[in-house]
Amino acid sequence: MKFLIEIAGASVVVIAAILVLPRFLELFALINATVYISMAVLALSLALVWGFGGILCFGQAAFFGLGGYSYAVAAINFGDTTYAIPVAIAVPALMAAALGYVMFYGRISDVYMGAITLTLTLILFNFVNSTAGDQWRIGAAPLGGFNGIPSTPPLNLPGDPGNPLPPESIFAIAAISLLLCYILAKFILRARFGRVIVAIRENERRAELLGYDARAYKLGIFVIGGAMAGLSGMLFANCVFVSPTMFSLFYSGQIIIWVMVGGLGTLVGPVIGAILLNFFTTWAGTLPDINPSLILGAILMLAVLVVPRGVLPSLTTLLGRLRGAGDAPGDAA
Amino acid sequence: MDLVFAIGFQVMSGVATLLITSLGLAIIFGMMRVINLAHGEFLMLGAYAAILSAREGLNIWISMLVVAPLVVGGIGFVVERFIIRRLYGRMIDTMLATWGLSLALIGAVTMVFGNTVAGFSAPLGSFAIGGFTASAYALFLIFAAVVLLGGTWAILRFTAFGLLARGTMQNAEMASALGVSPDRVYAATFAAGSAVSGLAGALIAPFSGVVPTMGAAFIAKSFITVITGGAAMLAGTFSASSLLGTVSTLGTFATTPVFGEVMMLAVAIVLLRLLPQGITGRFFRRAL
Amino acid sequence: MTALLATEHLTMRFGGVVAVDDVDLNVADGELRCLIGPNGAGKSTLFKCLTGQIKPSAGRILWRGRDITGLESFEIARLGVGIKTQVPSLFDGLTVLESVRLALRREARERVARARAMATLEQLGIADLAQHATALLAHGQRQLVELAMVVAPAPDLIILDEPTAGMSAEETARAAHVIRALNASHAIIVVEHDMPFIRAIAKKVTVLHQGRVLMEDDVASVLADRRVQDVYLGKAADASLKVIA
Numbered sequence: 001m002k003f004l005i006e007i008a009g010a011s012v013v014v015i016a017a018i019l020v021l022p023r024f025l026e027l028f029a030l031i032n033a034t035v036y037i038s039m040a041v042l043a044l045s046l047a048l049v050w051g052f053g054g055i056l057c058f059g060q061a062a063f064f065g066l067g068g069y070s071y072a073v074a075a076i077n078f079g080d081t082t083y084a085i086p087v088a089i090a091v092p093a094l095m096a097a098a099l100g101y102v103m104f105y106g107r108i109s110d111v112y113m114g115a116i117t118l119t120l121t122l123i124l125f126n127f128v129n130s131t132a133g134d135q136w137r138i139g140a141a142p143l144g145g146f147n148g149i150p151s152t153p154p155l156n157l158p159g160d161p162g163n164p165l166p167p168e169s170i171f172a173i174a175a176i177s178l179l180l181c182y183i184l185a186k187f188i189l190r191a192r193f194g195r196v197i198v199a200i201r202e203n204e205r206r207a208e209l210l211g212y213d214a215r216a217y218k219l220g221i222f223v224i225g226g227a228m229a230g231l232s233g234m235l236f237a238n239c240v241f242v243s244p245t246m247f248s249l250f251y252s253g254q255i256i257i258w259v260m261v262g263g264l265g266t267l268v269g270p271v272i273g274a275i276l277l278n279f280f281t282t283w284a285g286t287l288p289d290i291n292p293s294l295i296l297g298a299i300l301m302l303a304v305l306v307v308p309r310g311v312l313p314s315l316t317t318l319l320g321r322l323r324g325a326g327d328a329p330g331d332a333a
Numbered sequence: 334m335d336l337v338f339a340i341g342f343q344v345m346s347g348v349a350t351l352l353i354t355s356l357g358l359a360i361i362f363g364m365m366r367v368i369n370l371a372h373g374e375f376l377m378l379g380a381y382a383a384i385l386s387a388r389e390g391l392n393i394w395i396s397m398l399v400v401a402p403l404v405v406g407g408i409g410f411v412v413e414r415f416i417i418r419r420l421y422g423r424m425i426d427t428m429l430a431t432w433g434l435s436l437a438l439i440g441a442v443t444m445v446f447g448n449t450v451a452g453f454s455a456p457l458g459s460f461a462i463g464g465f466t467a468s469a470y471a472l473f474l475i476f477a478a479v480v481l482l483g484g485t486w487a488i489l490r491f492t493a494f495g496l497l498a499r500g501t502m503q504n505a506e507m508a509s510a511l512g513v514s515p516d517r518v519y520a521a522t523f524a525a526g527s528a529v530s531g532l533a534g535a536l537i538a539p540f541s542g543v544v545p546t547m548g549a550a551f552i553a554k555s556f557i558t559v560i561t562g563g564a565a566m567l568a569g570t571f572s573a574s575s576l577l578g579t580v581s582t583l584g585t586f587a588t589t590p591v592f593g594e595v596m597m598l599a600v601a602i603v604l605l606r607l608l609p610q611g612i613t614g615r616f617f618r619r620a621l
Numbered sequence: 622m623t624a625l626l627a628t629e630h631l632t633m634r635f636g637g638v639v640a641v642d643d644v645d646l647n648v649a650d651g652e653l654r655c656l657i658g659p660n661g662a663g664k665s666t667l668f669k670c671l672t673g674q675i676k677p678s679a680g681r682i683l684w685r686g687r688d689i690t691g692l693e694s695f696e697i698a699r700l701g702v703g704i705k706t707q708v709p710s711l712f713d714g715l716t717v718l719e720s721v722r723l724a725l726r727r728e729a730r731e732r733v734a735r736a737r738a739m740a741t742l743e744q745l746g747i748a749d750l751a752q753h754a755t756a757l758l759a760h761g762q763r764q765l766v767e768l769a770m771v772v773a774p775a776p777d778l779i780i781l782d783e784p785t786a787g788m789s790a791e792e793t794a795r796a797a798h799v800i801r802a803l804n805a806s807h808a809i810i811v812v813e814h815d816m817p818f819i820r821a822i823a824k825k826v827t828v829l830h831q832g833r834v835l836m837e838d839d840v841a842s843v844l845a846d847r848r849v850q851d852v853y854l855g856k857a858a859d860a861s862l863k864v865i866a
Contacts, residue, residue: 012860056425105608111368114428115560116605119553119598127591195715199723202712207712208769209672210724211698249549253436260429294440300433304426305419 003190007183014179019222022168030167030269031239036278037174038235041228043258043274044181044267049225051264054187054201055218059117060255062124063092063226065246067233072152072242082158088234089227096226097219104215127245148243148328174235181228185267197221257300262323263310272312335465342588346471347476350537351423355555355570356481363566364522367417370431372471373548374438375527379534380543381442381486384451391471393456400496401535402528409527413520418513435548442545451543470539481529486567498522535612549605557601563611572612577601623686625650625778625808631680633666640666642832656812658829659852664812667737668782672704681734703776703832707783709763713756717766720755724770741773761779761792778808813829
């Protein structure tokens with residue numbers, strides 16, 4: 001029952017946003033809102049992998065960037081963006097499968113996983129940065145080095161590449177993608193697969209002693225997270241264009257911050273965390289002499305030191321206590 | 334013949350750079366089981382400390398070899414006091430908090446000095462062997478790596494502080510029962526490791542250029558070198574940076590720098606698959 | 622007849638130390654076997670080999686005659702082996718019922734699985750804990766919850782590592798009762814060193830000493846054996862052994 005109410009609630013919020021926001025927001029603000037939504041999808045992907053799967057992935061930005069670049073390259077080559085969408089999801093998913101296979105089947109510990117995912121992200125960053133010049137092209141698409149691909153085409157209606165979709169439609173597509181990802185995540189967690197994932201996070205050895213192959217389950221959630229991050233990269237590419245910063249440590253760090261602030265082990269928390277923090281950094285970016293990195297870094301340090309359970313869950317607990325409600329909403333998803 | 338010399342020299346200076354830039358992280362990880370993800374920014378701060386004091390007219394060698402480690406060691410002391418100390422035993426949280434510190438330092442330095450590349454040219458000029466010319470400063474870096482490694486080993490092996498530190502590392506409770514304050518040992522260790530990072534940043538500055546974001550180029554390589562090395566921090570860092578430095582330099586030589594990095598990561602992953610405890614989990618276990 | 626679980630020349634070395642040395646073990650279907658030995662006799666290493674947590678240096682482990690040496694823990698569990706660890710190993714973020722339901726891995730029908738999980742909890746007398754969070758349970762209750770997870774999928778063999786560790790005399794007596802009852806439908810291997818407990822449950826006992834099998838016989842003969850008294854209990858414990866025997 002609670003499950004259905006949560007899904008219905010999320011649907012209402014998203015549909016209301018699609019109907020209302022484009023009427024009130026100026027074009028620039030609407031595009032910004034679309035960027036925030038793509039970030040929310042990215043936060044959701046790490047919420048699944050880290051918050052529920054317990055997998056410390058420092059390189060979610062790698063899948064985000066791969067998704068964006070795969071979309072741009074495929075769309076330029078196909079001439080139509082329709083089939084570029086599955087490519088943007090499949091390429092990061094395959095990458096996650098290969099990397100996850102090495103890490104989980106090698107039974108590598110948390111710290112090593114952090115080191116490997118971080119290094120992979122930096123290598124991709126360096127690689128894409130080094131692709132300036134005409135010899136670096138995939139089919140018709142030049143990779144463009146540190147300039148990225150400014151000609152990233154926006155989505156079009158299937159079979160009608162001459163007609164790129166207006167920002168209002170892309171906003172709606174992004175919002176619906178977020179909703180679908182959220183519903184998918186809810187279903188995954190409700191299904192047996194998701195409950196085994198949580199059990200493995202709680203106690204991997206016990207899960208194995210009960211006959212569950214923890215490696216396969218972790219690989220599964222890691223691939224789903226990679227695919228979702230790829231989708232978010234595709235949405236992002238539609239608002240801006242793809243460039244190597246998508247692979248940067250700054251992005252990797254931000255994703256961790258959204259999830260950390262939103263709370264590990266919840267889905268809505270990181271989504272709200274991503275949207276609020278993006279508003280906040282955009283606003284802070286307009287202040288003179290304040291660097292957004294400084295603020296984000298300070299937030300992450302404070303979150304770890306003061307409220308390791310996550311800012312939003314701690315706030316809800318606090319509010320609950322103020323209202324006199326006894327139960328801590330610890331397992332809210 | 335000259336080519337062999339040239340490649341050999343490149344490999345040695347690649348290994349030396351990796352060793353210098355990893356040692357500070359290795360000391361902190363080896364002694365305290367803390368991964369300092371702001372390590373790259375400690376290098377950056379060392380580079381800035383050196384370049385700014387040199388601009389103020391201080392002798393370049395004093396700026397690099399004295400001012401940089403002192404400044405960053407002091408910063409490390411403060412960081413330990415206010416962040417690391419609250420998170421002992423929570424490895425993941427320490428990584429997250431120091432990542433936050435890393436972002437904050439990049440932001441703060443950008444605000445103060447701007448996002449532009451500063452630099453100073455390598456002192457010492459160049460030398461020639463046969464038809465092959467190399468930077469004398471690169472030779473100095475190799476020498477510095479040897480001195481740093483040997484010096485750290487000697488401090489741990491022969492001094493009273495080294496004994497205290499090794500004792501605390503083995504068994505903090507026992508050490509504290511014997512009247513050693515683990516808090517102080519950890520504070521001193523973190524400051525010392527930070528000082529080494531600061532020195533490293535100053536030493537590589539002439540090659541790498543000085544920007545607020547320069548740390549990103551080093552953190553992943555240092556991180557992977559340290560965990561590939563395993564528990565024995567000096568033997569581990571030495572063996573891992575020798576192996577990975579050689580691989581990445583030869584890879585770079587054969588193709589491009591990015592491919593060199595890919596080779597390095599691939600070798601590190603294969604090694605971790607074969608030796609989950611790192612190189613010194615299997616070999617040189619009794620080494621420091 | 623093929624043994625349910627057997628080891629052949631099983632050996633585990635750590636560096637220069639031989640923790641398990643050429644052990645041959647045969648456990649039949651429906652049997653209740655105790656593995657005893659002083660600290661350092663190799664009991665827990667043998668337990669880890671049998672449960673797939675470490676791979677033996679030499680020798681074979683056979684399940685109904687099939688070589689299962691070197692299988693992963695989860696593969697051994699899937700053969701029909703239930704494993705209870707010394708310190709209860711639970712899913713602290715889940716409720717008792719959810720935990721036991723997860724143990725019924727092969728039952729995909731949610732309603733059936735929940736009913737079976739409930740039945741197991743009732744059998745062990747902890748049905749009232751079903752909705753409790755495992756993290757908040759007392760030690761004795763945690764032991765029972767883990768036992769419920771082990772028993773629920775009806776394994777052919779249950780391996781228990783020091784099931785009475787940290788239990789009071791009264792709890793130990795109840796555990797002995799539970800294990801005897803379980804033996805009606807499962808083969809059981811108990812790794813233990815609590816003598817009164819072994820006396821209460823065991824039929825056949827294997828004594829390990831310095832990694833080797835010292836002797837294997839019924840419980841009365843083992844406890845009466847001079848060598849066992851010497852190596853296992855030492856002189857200080859002679860008195861207590863005489864009281865038991």
